[in-house]
Amino acid sequence: MAFNTGAALMDALVLSVVSNESTYGYKITQDVRSVMDVSESSLYPVLRRLQKDGCLETYDREFAGRNRRYYSITEKGVDQLEDYRVQWREYAEKVDRVLFGGIDDDKN
Amino acid sequence: MxxxxxxxxxxxxxxxxxxxxxxxxxxxxxxxxxxxxxxxxxxxxxxxxxxxxxxxxxxxxxxxxxxxxxxxxxxxxxxxxxxxxxxxxxxxxxxxxxxxxxxxxxxxxxxxxxxxxxxxxxxxxxxxxxxxxxxxxxxxEAPRRRSYLWLWIILGVICIPVIIGLLGAILGLIGGVIGMLASLIIGGATAAFAGFGLIIKSVFLFSSYPAGALFMMGGGFLTGGLGVLACAFGIWLIRKGVPFVASSIRSGWSYLKGKVRDLRWND
Structure with missing residues (x-):
């Protein structure tokens, strides 16, 4: 994708994926990568940081004879995600206005 | 892999x-x-x-x-x-x-x-x-530098008795030097006056006790000469010594500052 995307969008996407259902690192990576062209190795630090910031928490479940660490969203994470959603909406609208209707705004 | x-x-x-x-x-x-x-x-x-x-x-x-x-x-x-x-x-x-x-x-x-x-x-x-x-x-690299700061603070606290002792020694040294210079100049001046007085007194005594007067005059010259010498030496010491000490302190200080800066960058 030609558009550069920032850390906050990454955080927002991770929080959103986890807010749907508690899930594990590999799955989160795949889900985020389905919309954002990021490297697989850049997801771990994001998860770790969100966890440290108190936006995500983890619990372990056994799956197929091994451990699987699930990430779930905290209350703080929900607030943060809501904030991101509002800001993304504003941002996307502004971009849309310029990209698709900017001439109306500027030159009329 | x-x-x-x-x-x-x-x-x-x-x-x-x-x-x-x-x-x-x-x-x-x-x-x-x-x-x-x-x-x-x-x-x-x-x-x-x-x-x-x-x-x-x-x-x-x-x-x-x-x-x-x-x-x-x-x-x-x-x-x-x-x-x-x-x-x-x-x-x-x-x-x-x-x-x-x-x-x-x-x-x-x-x-x-x-x-x-x-x-x-x-x-x-x-x-x-x-x-x-x-x-x-x-x-x-940065966090390491912060931990060095703590090390320095702890080191400083431990060294407080030594630092106080050193400061006392420096103050004592300064006081001693000032006292020495003052005694050189004041003592020298007093001796010079005394010697001058002895010489004058010996002139009046010359007619009655020539031998005693000569002895006194000799003593007067000796005392006066030594006094003038001591006084001059004290003044010379101050004139030469004060700028020297000042510039030593200045260069020593900037040397120390340079060392500290080097230490910081080399962390």
Missing amino acids: TKTEFLSRLAEELKGISAEEREEALNYYSEYLDEAGEENEEAAIEELGGPEKVARIIRANTAQSAQGAQPAAPKAAAEDPFGAAAQPVPPSSAYAQGGQSAQQAQSGPAYTQSGPDDTQSGPAYAQTAPGAPHIPYEGY
Whole structure:
């Protein structure tokens, strides 16, 4: 994708994926990568940081004879995600206005 | 590369960070590769970009939070969460496919990079939001400097008795030198006056006791001469000594400052 995307969008996407259902690192990576062209190795630090910031928490479940660490969203994470959603909406609208209707705004 | 190989090389690469962080990361990637499945292991490792790259990204990020830059980043991000407005975009061909690499080179590699060729991915998303300092990959040197500061403070506290003693010694030395100079000049002046008085007195005594008067005159010259000498020596010492001491202190101080600066940069 030609558009550069920032850390906050990454955080927002991770929080959103986890807010749907508690899930594990590999799955989160795949889900985020389905919309954002990021490297697989850049997801771990994001998860770790969100966890440290108190936006995500983890619990372990056994799956197929091994451990699987699930990430779930905290209350703080929900607030943060809501904030991101509002800001993304504003941002996307502004971009849309310029990209698709900017001439109306500027030159009329 | 097998999973075991990958994990052992990753552990090797992560030696610089805390045991807890290392453990977390190794567990995560061990589980991650389990999820990918045995048959996809090789491909998954390939996609991760090799243990060096994985380790570099982890290190860059643990350093970032340890450095205290972390609180600044989300704040900046909150002002401009999606960072795009702040991207220093080259004026032309910014969004043209061909211009992408140039753009990334300027704004620091972003998330959008995922190819195995991006060897410089460093702090992949230390994206430059306004006000957020650009954190270079080597940024994790900084915490060490802070711990040195603590060391210095502790050292200072331990050394307080020694420092007080040293200060006392220096004060005593200064007092001694001043006393010596004062006694040289005042004593010398007094002796000179006394000698002068003896000479004058001996002149009046000359007629009645010539021998005694001569002796007295000799003593007068001796005392007066020594007094003038001592006085002159004291004044000479002050005139030569004060500028010398002042310049010594100045150069000693700047030398010390230089040493301290060197120490800081060499940490």
